[in-house]
Amino acid sequence: MKLVNPANKRRHTLIVVGSGLAGASAAATLGELGYHVSCFCFQDSPRRAHSIAAQGGINAAKNYQNDGDSVYRLFYDTVKGGDFRAREANVYRLAQISVNIIDQCVAQGVPFAREYGGTLANRSFGGAQVSRTFYARGQTGQQLLLGAYQALERQVQAGTVTMYPRTEMLDLIVIDGRARGIVTRNLVTGEVDTHLGDAVILGTGGYGNVFYLSTNAKGSNVTAIWRAHKRGALFANPCYTQIHPTCIPVSGDYQSKLTLMSESLRNDGRIWVPMKKGDKRTPDQIPETDRDYYLERRYPSFGNLVPRDVASRNAKYVCDEGRGVGETGLGVYLDFGDAIRRLGRKAIEERYGNLFDMYQRITDEDPYTVPMRIYPAIHYTMGGLWVDYHLMSTIPGLFVIGEANFSDHGANRLGASALMQGLSDGYFIVPYTVGDYLATNKLDKVAETHSEIRNAVACVQQTVQKLLGINGKRTVDSFHRELGKIVWEYCGMSRNAQGLETAIEEIRSLREEYWQNVKVPGSGDDFNQSLEKAGRVADFFELAELMCVDALERNESCGGHFREEYQTADGEAQRDDEEFSYVAAWGYRGYGNREDLSKEPLEFQYVHPSQRSYK
Amino acid sequence: MRIKLKIWRQKSRNASGRFVSYPVENVNPDMSMLECLDVLNEQLIQQGEDPVAFEHDCREGICGSCGFMVNGVAHGPLPATTVCQLTMRHFNDGNELVLEPWRARAFPLIKDLVVDRRSFDRIIAAGGYISVSTGSAPDGNAIPVPKEAADRAMDAAACIGCGACVAACPNASAALFTGAKMTHLGILPQGKPERDVRAIRMVAQMNEEGFGGCTNIGECTGVCPKEIPLEVIAAMNRDYFRASWRERDNVVTTIRPFTEWSTGSKLQVDPPSGR
Incomplete structure (x- = not known):
């Protein structure tokens, strides 16, 4: 990979759109390298990006628990978890980088959970049989994002990054086939402006809000990547959307969004519904013999920790059978009774206290005494703009990182992998690959009056x-x-x-x-x-x-x-x-026209595709 | 249930504002305060009126976007809860709720209930970080952190930067916000090397932004949705004084006053770029 001479870096202006884990980490790192970076977000501050809401954790193949983890195993689990629809090479790189991410975040002061000896603590997550998830209570996304945000603000102070909050990207400027800038609208004044640069990096997140009700923030949207798509970037696997199994069920028509309860709850909570259809007894009235712990029954080896798609689909099945709970019948129980008896209320409070509080605030029920009711909801979109191994889209000079691209999760993302991918793309991949692009392409200055x-x-x-x-x-x-x-x-x-x-x-x-x-x-x-x-x-x-x-x-x-x-x-x-x-x-082939399909064949050299089994 | 919302309407920073009352029918007790505003806005749009502007994003109490005064209390009456998670079941049928934006000199108004909180970003930019560039980190377990320190750092790091502390403070002080970040980073071994300079820069920036001084009233911690403890302000003051003493030869501190109002002159600390 080619490098840009340090003295030349400051001559390049790079445009980063989005300030979540991917965008903020990329902007900060590119700033540290000496590029001139303009970073845009529609929120009032880069710290509001929706990465902040991720709860459970971030995976890394550290094997600190000595339970047999390795880069290969994380790679294997991710390819399998993605149901063999991800690119092997990208996933292997992700697994390799995972360990550097943890180091970087610790050094930044992210307050990860610790053991009494002072070492980092881990928890387990769905789709894995090792304990490789690092976490900061139920606010891992918040803490990782604040780490990236602080690194970004440090570069703002240093003068390498210029931040444009409350500014929305509304179009991509493509000149001579290359991405050379963006058109923005200032959300306070309404002013439409252009920003030119030598490369454009989109880290604008996923499109789950197409469902209206999702766990995404209200502002999360597809506009940046969609408008780039309309300018020629291919959109990959749009139908791959992830339904998260543990959200608070819908309560009424006025509802504006769905609230996620971290998947980490499935570590200690047991999921069940009544054996009989239409059993209207309260959960404490239903004896063990009348309960169906359906995940433990159907998937004895992974039990409640099966991957998200499997857990969600099974919740739908039991509700379709008429065994769902709650007023709408669209819900299943997530019960902490056993865990509290086994570990004590204090241990559960320590692990999930803030999640339990949130549940109680929303539903007015106490999950320490009454089982939670949960139901699947749209949470993440694996599809996104197509990118090559360098995370560059089909428009040269347009890079796409984090949830906005399609690259690493195949048809299903495992828990605690989104944070890993966002930071991997932003801190450790795109800063190199953008450099290679700049070093290998001669980019002429663009006149501000260009017709495009x-x-x-x-x-x-x-x-x-x-x-x-x-x-x-x-x-x-x-x-x-x-x-x-x-x-x-x-x-x-x-x-x-x-x-x-x-x-x-x-x-x-x-x-x-x-x-x-x-x-x-x-x-x-x-x-x-x-x-x-x-x-x-x-x-x-x-x-x-x-x-x-x-x-x-x-x-x-x-x-x-x-x-x-x-x-x-x-x-x-x-x-x-x-x-x-x-x-x-x-x-894209014009408004209302059927789009053109191109196919990138997937080859599996190391992980042999098999029927995914979690039984 | 029926609720009457008395809302501060102001078209822009320079326009004059006033309260306007709106009745909202069919309020479901399970609705959040923001969903109640959604319902009102749908009505207003249908009637051809300008909907109420309010800031919101994640609606699960973590992004820090939302926030306004409800009957004079930042984020409303429920402790440790942002307005996006404040459900209407905490009010009674027929209640009148007065909604006002955060009011502080350092948070200029943009429209209705929306204010500009970029001053918070500038306080962080002044020193609210650990200077470690990507790639230069040692192994995660190379720096043992006592569990208690990690927990206390996490308590302070939980701040969502919503600005309720400033809005609740009679002096519009940002001491809780600034103290929280200084405490988070200062407790951890990774944050120790820059502890002094961080204290000096962040406090100076806080003053420069026009936030008031802290007089230990404690309203801030009372309304904080993340219950950041008041002791972070004590930690900030201790760090600041210690740093001022240690760095007394450094012009940054000794010739510059602790607060702007104590001398009536503006501070001259290196201005952050990109403003």
């Missing part, structure tokens, strides 16, 4: 004016909610061909209505939160269709993509490696 720039700015202004001018009858949220219901119904936990076709029809007609009948109040010249949402929802509409098209094309079940037509006799996902062992990368 004027064109991109006009495009952005047009969309803003169009949204404001419709002045219809329905609010943005009402459309978003309806879109979310369609996608959840037909492209959620399980999918079938007929449903997906219906979904495509419904999405198209709702999208037509959106452009005729949405009502966006206010103007484009000031702080207008409805306008922000309107642009994002417009992009979700287009993405939603592509997700369904991708899900329809993939005639197999794998990981988070479960097609009802393709399952084993006992209801497990059935892959078709002959036909579908590839990455589906879609190319």
